[in-house]
Amino acid sequence: QIYWLVDRDRSFHRKSPSAQANPMVSFSTAATAIVATTIALSSSSSTTFCHAFVPSSNARSVPHGGTSSSSSSSSRSQLRAIDEKMMERLDGIRRSYNALTERLADPDVIGNSNLLRQIMSDRSKSEEVVLAFEEYCHFAEELEGATELFQDAGDDPDMKEMAREEIKEIEPKMDELEARITILLLPKDPNDDRNVMLEIRAGTGGAEASIFAGDLLDVYRKFIQTEGWKATIMDESKGDDGGYKNVVLEVKGDSVYSKMKWEAGVHRVQRVPATETQGRVHTSTATVAIMPECDEVDVKIDPKEIELSTMRSGGAGGQNVNKVETAVDLLHKPTGIRIKCTQERSQLKNKELAMKMLMSKLYDIENEKREMEERERRGEQVGTGGRSEKIRTYNWKDSRCTDHRLGQNFPLNQFLNADIGPIIDAMIAKDQEQKLRQISEEAVAN
Secondary structure, three states: OHHHHHHHHHHHHHHOHHHHHOOOOOOOHHHHHOHHHHHHHHOOOOOOOOOOOOOOHHHHOOOOOOOOOHHHHHHHHHHHHHHHHHHHHHHHHHHHHHHHHHHOOOHHHHOOHHHHHHHHHHHHHHHHHHHHHHHHHHHHHHHHHHHHHHHHOOOOHHHHHHHHHHHHHHHHHHHHHHHHHHHHOOOOOOOOOOOEEEEEEEOOOOHHHHHHHHHHHHHHHHHHHHHOOEEEEEEEEEOOOOOEEEEEEEEEOOOHHHHHHHHOEEEEEEEOOOOOOOOOOEEEEEEEEEEEOOOOOOOOOOHHHEEEEEEOOOOOOOHHHHHOOOEEEEEEOOOOEEEEEOOOOOHHHHHHHHHHHHHHHHHHHHHHHHHHHHHHHHOOOOOOOOOOOEEEEEEOOOOEEEEOOOOEEEEHHHHHOOOOHHHHHHHHHHHHHHHHHHHHHHHHHO
């Protein structure tokens, strides 16, 4: 069964080069071959986090010349039964999607903005899968009609050739849809839809590290604007010679975490600093933390574990910030996390802001622990996303940006112009490939 799928996958890449070039559907033959074994495991479970998708083998047994062996027929018969179960699962997703669509017209839903927003969100999560599945069903019907035409053609060579050409035209489209559906139904990070706190902190390198942190901030601001997201500075500490010692942004938009999480880690720069008088190349670093936004439901904080003090903000803002203690200094005793907040002109707002940042940091710590444990269990090498992991090096002399997780170089100007979409897409594709490989290993082991 597995070997048959490997052969299918090779023919898929031969017939659909455009699909192979797309990182969202480009995965290794070994990883793709895994899909069949996953179905048997997932089909019996009522809750399935990863669905695999296999083409209808009775549709694919259309004569292209040659005959199949009895063992091949037995294997395809087994695949037919499994495929029907997967079709039932996808049909169930479609029924749920249609039910949510109908609820959007319910007056009770329309009158409740929170409920309406939730239903629209739930519906959007399955929309792409449903549209791909419906397109697949359309082609499956066309393929069935072409197959019947071929079988009913008898000795008419022209009719057979016409049916064969139609089949050859439909099959690559179905191959591409199958690959796309497989990717869409892979396990999804539960935090992907969340907004984030983006923290950039200067590392080793003194003043140059602060300047580099400022450069990273400029790049991410451009990228955020390109994506149509909104960014607000929550906290900042400027460097003595420019840039930032530390800066925190709140980023809101559509599925922010799903893209920005790949930027978490240590970024290293090799260049001649503006502060260097003898033209020597320095190596400096900045750390990027991407913290999914959370609320009190996600993180419980005991008030007894908080030490809060107030002070005068100083600087611009009029007499209020200079004479009234509006700034907040918050310490979380168990972790030692300290947050100073001076952004707002009232103590209450600064306290709320500081608590919001603390919750995001605590949630990020727990999330990182879970991810590390999961990645160790799965043996993944995509990258931990941890703050201590060196993910990229920016070399000004060679005009090169090297992503160490991908083992791939990109033009430096591409990154500086905030065109980081291709890098993120490559990381997503690699993560998907490893998930498919893990599915295969677990299926074989069982």
